[in-house]
Amino acid sequence: MPTDVLDRIRVNSHVPRHVAVIMDGNGRWASRRGLPRHAGHWEGMKAVREAVEAACAAGVEILTLFAFSTENWKRPRSEIDALMALLRAYAEKERERLARTGVEARVLGEVDRLDPPSREAVRRIEERTRGGSVLRLNLMVSYGAREELVRAARTLAAQARDGRLDPESIDARTLERALFTAGLPDPDLLIRTSGEFRISNFMLWQLAYTELYIASAYWPDFTREDFYAAILDYQRRERRFGRVTAG
Ligand code: IPE
Ligand code: IPE
Ligand code: MG
Secondary structure, eight states: OOHHHHHHHHHTOOOOSEEEEEOOOHHHHHHHTTOOHHHHHHHHHHHHHHHHHHHHHHTOSEEEEEEEEGGGGGSOHHHHHHHHHHHHHHHHHHHHHHHHTTEEEEEESOGGGSOHHHHHHHHHHHHHHTTOOSEEEEEEEEEOHHHHHHHHHHHHHHHHHTTSSOGGGOOHHHHHHTSTTTTSOOOSEEEEOTTOOOOTTSOTTTTTTOEEEEOOSOGGGOOHHHHHHHHHHHHTOOOOTTSOOOO
8 A cells, every 4th residue: 555545645735734633432442352441542552653654654744642631530540540551651662763753742731640650751752752853743641622721711811910911912822822732733634533423622722623534443443544534535625714615
């Protein structure tokens, strides 16, 4: 595979700059096989590798993966522990490969809520991959869009209180600079796997005009071909941003 698919993607010219993914369905993937949920999460690591490689090959600049939500803290302790162990394992195993292939990894979210070994793993993967210029990979961990917006409000309020920000000057860009995604363009394409049609508190601000793509595959079964299929589908869309079609 899939030079022809990649050719088709490139020929269409407007490759999405920023692709975000809600990686969903790990638990159901495992249950279907009579396996514990954490087996699905571990299997999902392969799909992460595929998505990263596919994004690089297709010419995507930014890949943002929703790995653990604020609400996921309400899951059983054993599952949270498994997900944190997976984060550490991913950072350990993939760090070198990512650095070698020019991927700059960042972990965005309330990282201070992670246990110290996981925070250290985050620090190490970010440090090792800093400066990678092929792909920016955002791993959204302990991330919730409402919390992100609340934090931004708090930051701006504190700046205003201290006389460093004029409330009248606050506009969309001021707020964007206070989000975890400061400095990044909004996602062009959002993929959610496992056939669920919801946003689940993901990037509520940033997704305002993002094209949505729901894939039926559970995340561990999501292949690079599925990733390319999502991009090809995106390339057939007409993005209007509230305007009328030209001509
Ligand atoms: C996605 O898979 C991974 C996380 C949310 C951490 P799930 O764990 O949500 O799997 P399902 O949706 O229950 O199948
Ligand atoms: C969203 O999936 C969060 C991540 C993929 C990390 P969930 O499985 O937590 O979302 P809901 O509960 O189905 O909405
Ligand atoms: Mg789920």
